[in-house]
Amino acid sequence: MAELLIEADRIERQYWRDLWSYRELFFFFAWRDLLVRYKQTVVGVSWSLIRPLLTVLVLTVVFGRLGKMPAGGLPYPLLVFCGMLPWQFFSSAISESGNSLVAHGNMISKVYFPRLVITVSSVMTSFVDFLISALFLLVLMAWYRFLPPVQVVFLPFFVLLAVGASLGTGVWIAALMVEYRDFRFIVPFVVQFGLYLSPVGFQSSLVPDRFRLLYSLNPIVGIIDGFRWCILGAKSPLYLPGFAISVVEVTLLVASGIWYFRRTERTFADVI
């Protein structure tokens, strides 16, 4: 019979095995969140379309029409949508997953399961919304009779990068929020300002060259640029140094996030 050893100051050897044996719980939590979200709403799932749609509309009007930002010959709504797709995913993922542990405080102090499941599954929930929005992008592209270039095959890589950025940030915030509820106020702030600091409503090529590298320190810049490059093609070229910075940052975020989460996970029940 398998023996479980619980000892002070030691992370269980069976951590990853545990996570694997609870793999179904990832889906159960995500399924629950999706199921619950639109109960007692009138238009139901349509909300996950209405939200990005209105945002695109507003950004197109503000940046494209009023601000008269150049689109490089591309339809402006398409340009905005390509930026908004990863941004909406990232922002909703960090809001949801950042708050996930505190929201499940009662469960954490009553039942054992790997805590990472909660945080990861809330990123998964946001990912489902992302996929729904992505479908709408296809509709928009058909409307403009726009055919994606060959580099669209690299899109999954940038999606992965967006998932990494969301997961890494989300895991960090979730673990920190257990002790420091300050993040409850910080996150909405980041989300609000991030929309303007990231190239969602405009192209990052508008940023002067000498600031471009500095601007690329925001890991979302590389991801949005990547999405545009894959979907819209050569008219929205990839800025390689920025892209490299993104990859390195996301990798560091994920690795350090999981490290910190595991380090603090064992005492969540005592602190929460």
Add this chain to the structure above:
Amino acid sequence: MPQESEFAISIENVGKKYTIGHQRASGDGMRHVIEGAMRAPIAWLRRRQEQKIQQVDFWALKDVSIQINQGEVVGLLGRNGAGKSTLLKLLSRITVPTEGRIRIRGRVASLLEVGTGFHPELTGRENIFLNGAILGMRRTEIIRKFDEIVAFSEIEEFIDTPVKRYSSGMYVRLAFAVAAHLDPEILIVDEVLAVGDTSFQKKCLAKMVEFARAGKTILFVSHNLDAVRGLCQRGIWMKDGHVYKDGGADDIIEEYFNTVTVKDSKSLSNPDYEFAIERVVLRNGFGEECNHILPGEDLTVEIRYDAQKRIDQPYVTIGIVGVGGSCLTANMLLDGRRPDELLGKGKLSCRFKGLPLLPQRYIVKISVRTNNGDEMIVNYQDAASFSVVGDLSDYGFRGEFMSRAATSTPVVIPYEWELPDGQVAAISLAESNRLVRKLNGESLVSSNL
């Protein structure tokens, strides 16, 4: 010492420390940490160290070593704060020990609070799957046991209704049903029997007996000593974070029962109903507030309550528990003489006439239910305690083994022996009987003079 290979749970020198005041000390949250570090790094570091000293360490558990063998059914006893719950949390892996180590063999199911993870918006069916997965069941396993779970919970008709529409009784039934079908090798149970109606509690206990018969290891915490006695072979009595006594369940329970002190100023409340029992007063036959009565004397149990919100159709049950278990009851669920409502501050009392109890210690338990008895508002296992004191020889008892009265079955209603020679001996604990005998005795003495 049992053999090394037999244990299901081995707890070795385990301690759990909580630091009290930690969050108070850095109460400003992160602003304090960042700002402090930025303004004056050295002063900040120094202050941090000072803070560390100011924090108070509290050992919820210290030097606890317990070995539980496979198939053992163990009851954990102890007052609130004795460390029982902390121990169960460690065994369920909710938190980790500060020192020592724990080895566990086999799948653990812990019912620390049934229904954790239920989502009010989801239906019973959906919650079975969700809760099952949280407790560590596979989807296929849940599908296999689904019908059994529903049957056990007795809520077939409402299985597709959101659980927010359930009564709390239904909610608990469903939650326990899921947990009971986990099929673990080791079952850890904490006070789940404190909820639900009596018939369901019986059912839960029966399920646990079934577990025990199947050779599973059970660790059981309850303030309901009857339940512990009925289920467990071994008792572990915890006190101030230590194992105080460890031995046969009956012995430990008896000893524990006799030392439990009940503060009669204690109040019990249920915030959901804004109802509180503020005080329980015991009165003797003369109506005086008193914690000891004579055999055969009247005892009045007076319940002073505060109902901020109206409680409709309250059912009050008072039980008197002796060392061997419950022995007397006054139960509105049976007699139906309930008040229409409880509202505001008030009192309600029950006079037990001529309690036919032997000189022993007794505990009074009180529960209040509402909604046709379906919802338990308070369930107060040790509301008050009293002792019956008196000399049995005053009642005509003259056995050579009268000291056994301390551990005997406590209720003695009037009875008559009819002996082979036709002699009839009437025995009664009635107080009037005692007085008559006293008077007779006196008159006997005077006539002799």
